[in-house]
Amino acid sequence: MASLPSSEDSRFGLRRQARLTAPLRLSSGATLGPVDIAYETYGAMNADRSNVILICHALTGDQYVASDHPVTGKPGWWWRLVGEGKPVDPARHFIICSNVIGSCMGSSGPASIDPVTGDPFAMRFPVLTIADMVRAQAALLDHLGVERLKAVIGGSMGGMQALTWPTLFPDRVESCVVIASTARHSAQNIAFHEVGRQAIMADPNWRGGDYYADGQAPVAGLSVARMAAHITYLSEAGLTEKFGRRLQARDAKTFGFDADFQVESYLRHQGLSFTDRFDANSYLYITRAMDYYDIADDHGGSLATAFTATKARFCLVSFDTDWLYPTTESRIIVHALNASGAQASFVELSSPFGHDAFLLECPELNRVVDGFLRGGRA
Known part of the structure; x- marks a missing residue:
């Protein structure tokens, strides 16, 4: 013991x-x-x-x-x-x-x-x-x-x-x-998980999961998976109250694809910070366990x-x-x-x-x- x-x-x-x-x-x-x-x-x-x-x-x-x-x-x-x-x-x-x-x-x-x-x-x-x-x-x-x-x-x-x-x-x-x-x-929850898994597996660095040797992990795919999942953890009212349509550190739209809105910047931060503490393959396995x-x-x-x-x-x-x-x-x-x-x-x-x-x-x-x-x- x-x-x-x-x-x-x-x-x-x-x-x-x-x-x-x-x-x-x-x-x-x-x-x-x-x-x-x-x-x-x-x-x-x-x-x-x-x-x-x-x-x-x-x-x-x-x-x-x-x-x-x-x-x-x-x-x-x-x-x-x-x-x-x-x-x-x-x-x-x-x-x-x-x-x-x-x-x-x-x-x-x-x-x-x-x-x-x-x-x-x-x-x-x-x-x-x-x-x-x-x-x-x-x-x-x-x-x-x-x-x-x-x-x-x-x-x-x-x-x-x-x-x-x-x-x-x-x-x-x-x-x-x-x-x-x-x-x-539910089918909806399985669907959200599949979006995340596909984002990871579509990352060129995933390589069938064999990325540990060189440390080049599929961080871009994992970040997107986290962003998609994080949306499901929040409510529309909460997102609206916290961010609304407010712009991020600017006075006008850029008419480009940078993070114009605060909510975009927030999700990107959530995604990137997640990759520092979590393994992409673990994300695949645990979401599959939840789906089963x-x-x-x-x-x-x-x-x-x-x-x-x-x-x-x-x-x-x-x-x-x-x-x-x-x-x-x-x-x-x-x-x-x-x-x-x-x-x-x-x-x-x-x-x-x-x-x-x-x-x-x-x-x-x-x-x-x-x-x-x-x-x-x-």
Whole structure:
């Protein structure tokens, strides 16, 4: 069993990596092993190991949920929810956040070295599913000696992982918080992802994914993919309020194809800055995993059947301006949970920020999560 952090370390988080030697069997039938899992922990496990909370990250997230990112230097992506005095508090909880397999921040992914060839896997890495990511997390918890979770929490793709946990490991999850998420990827979402993947693969530097040797990565394609995806994370009202049709650092249109408008400049910045911290091949693999995600399809076509074995409590949160995973998607999950007899509470929150609202300032979300973790309902 891995050593656990001391309370002296808990304020800052502990950066760790575990190598799991047992092969991980994947949904595709392939196996992956050994498996590296990069993770961070905050707080300390109590004597009966009943205070463990697993945080699951979204598509472009990582394990640095509440500590500074080593590449960008920015605060953890969910510092508003996780930290001292926050709903998920290291003074009360032992918090684990791991980088999903397929990603590029220390867990096994396309940039990892294939032990057979000695070269990066690139596109020879096996195709993954959300369920595979969850199975890898479960293997990490086994490695850490964690048998049961007080809660598993996630937003967006993290919510997909959180919702999958009680379907695969019904006896290991006490409660589940799913924020701004869904039970399956829609045709529209698959379409947006395909635009991003095609942008990457059309970049001359992609070269079938074999770009690691010379470091000439397909940054232009990845930047465009990020720009297209970022639009889906925002709302029309939010874009209009923030940018409108205001010009960028000029008094008149240039009648050219420079970034005349502030919103254009913003998207270009988002795209380029993303390439400094993310791998293009990982983007391909993770978006494909999200597209394959369909919990009902994995349980005979019945979403309710997926939850019949679990005794977990569920909290579902949506946002009224989120058109990527709108409130209707959360209601579908709630109806299925009700049909399965599970304890479920649901709330739709108001925010001008669209899908990204779960990452931004939202006191109502903090109140909901805090109350639910203390035993209440949303």
